[in-house]
Amino acid sequence: MSVDLKDLAHQLLAAAKKAGAEASDVLVAEDNGTSMEIRGGALEQAERAEGVDLGLRVLMGQRQACVAISDSRPAAIAEMAARAVAMAKEAPEDPDIGLATQDQLATGWDVAALDLExxxxxxxxxxxxxxxxxxxxxxxxxxxxxxxSDAGASAGRTRIYLATSNGFEGGYARTSFGISCVAICGEGLAMERDYAYETRMHMADMPDAESIGALAAERALARAGSKRPKTGAYPVIFDERISSGLIGHLISAINGASIARGTSWLKDAMGEQVLPEGLSITKEPGRKRASGSRPFDAEGLPVTERALVEDGILKSWLLDLGTARKLGLTPSGDAVRGTNGPPMPGLGNLSLTQGSQSLEDLIREMGEGFLVTSLMGASINANTGDYSRGASGFWVRGGEIAEPVNEGTIAGNLRDMLKTITPANDARQHLSRRVPSLRVEGLTIAGN
Structure with missing residues (x-):
């Protein structure tokens, strides 16, 4: 049976106060999951994981320390609190740490409306x-x-409870289900593989297993006979399977922690154009049945939908309390955390403006270039935005897919790349990050 997370959170706060903490917050998380893997028609692996993790952060003036354990016995909790207080006393001072004020805390959220479980x-x-x-x-x-090579299915449930010494507390649960398949065609050095994977928060929303296996096979077969792409400057299409990673680089660059450190290629870009006109990136923490949704952030602040980029113009950083204080700005409810560390800025759901054209339209207009369906390795300079990654996919010639290619490298500068993107209309609506296929102009491709 599930443990009482609220009671555990109260025990942690009480133990921290007894140990001498001036302020504290706790995150308690319970995870339950089952996964099964099949290979060659036989059961290859069966796993069942259950556990409760307890995370405590204590503050002593402008010093803090975090301790995490998975032992919920009263004696272990008391020892955890004492250790955290002792560590905090020795920690360096940080003038920007601290709990939210009462007027900043979230109130009146509706977990049921999110339909996460x-x-x-x-x-x-x-x-x-x-x-x-x-x-x-x-x-x-x-x-x-x-x-x-493997086919698997999984089901999991996570519950979390957040509480602070200044009165905030709340919790919620989420479920997840997944089916995956990795298929291989060919033999020896001519082998090619590809995959299909689907995950949903509600089992009733899952596609059937046969369609996932068939799609993995079709993708693998399409890769048969791959060779290296041409070398030169060509347009590149990032297939919808991987396009969210390209937007993810922009999201990392507007993280308040990077901005505060001065280590972002967008550190001076607030109010400037970072995407083509007409394109926006919207943060959507309240989207129904989406894995990145939540009723409040990891510091107990309210979460609201807002544009990070609007009509191509950068409008907002991702901020938790600490980075907002460092930058002299208002926190925006973007804190995330695990049980073993302090809050930091992060992002769950987002949507990039959909285009009006299909992927096939983008391919046809491209003429000749590289449709990338898989990326590997990475060389990303966080300060300059210089970008280089290994890539495989399909070569496009005459506006049509000509042949599969692999062992290529694509390179450019993210700031320049993102200003040239043309989105398709094929983003999958159930994903946390809804980003369609994206065409980028004039990247350098290294191949044969």
């Missing part, structure tokens, strides 16, 4: 095993597939 009975281990088998069988049924 599937209350229907979760699939059993035999159910998950059956889903994995069905995905594998669908992939192997495709002519040319030589093996499925």
């Amino acid at each position: 599937d209350t229907v009975a979760a699939p059993t281990p035999p159910d998950l095993e059956d889903l994995a088998r069905r995905a594998e069988a669908a992939a192997m049924a495709k002519k040319g597939i030589t093996q499925v």
Whole structure:
């Protein structure tokens, strides 16, 4: 049975106060998950994970320390609190740390409206095993597939509870379900592989296992006979499967922690154009059935939808309390944290403005270039935005996909790249980060 997270949080706060903490906050998280993997028609691996993690942050003046344990016995909690207070007394001073003031704290949220938790009975281990088998069988049924390296299904539930010594407390739960398949075609050095993976917060929203296995197989077969791409300057399309990573580099660059340190290639770009006109990036913490949704942030502040980039213009940093104080700005409810560290700025759900064209339209207009479906390795300069990554996908010629390619490298500068993007209209609406396929002009491609 699930433990009482609220009671554990109260125990932690009381222990911190007894140990001498001037202020404190706690995050208690309970995770339960089951996963099954199939290989060659046989059960390869079965895992069941259950646990409760307790995270305590204590503040002594302008000093802080964080301690995490997974032992909820009263004696362990008391020892944890004493250790945290002792560590905080020795920590360096930071003038920007501290809990939120009462007027900053969230009130009156509606967890039910977010619909983050599937209350229907979760699939059993035999159910998950059956889903994995069905995905594998669908992939192997495709002519040319030589093996499925793994097929799996999982189900999980997470509950969290946040409480502070100045009166905030609240909790919520979320569920997740997933099915994956990795298919391989060819033999020896001619092997090619690709995957399909789907995850949802409600089991009823999951696509059937057969469609996932078949898609993995189709993607692998399309990669047969890959060779290196041409070398030169060409347009590049980032397929929807990977395009959110490109926008993720912009999100990292507007993180308040990077801005405060002066280590971001966008540190002086507030109010400037960073995307083409007409494109916006919107933070959406209240989207229903989305994995990045939450009723409050990790410091107990309210979360609201807002534009980070509006009509191409950078409008906002991601800020927690500490970085907002450092920068002399108002906190924006962007704090995230785990049980073993202090809050920091972060982002869950976002949406990039959809385009009016399909992926096929972008390919046709491109003429010749590189459709990238997979990225590997990374060389990203956080200060300059210089970008270089290994890539594979398909070469486009005459506005049509000509042949699969691999072992290529694409390079450019993020600030220049993002100003040239053209979005398609194919973003998957259930994803936390809804970003369509993106065409970028004039990247340097190294291949044959």
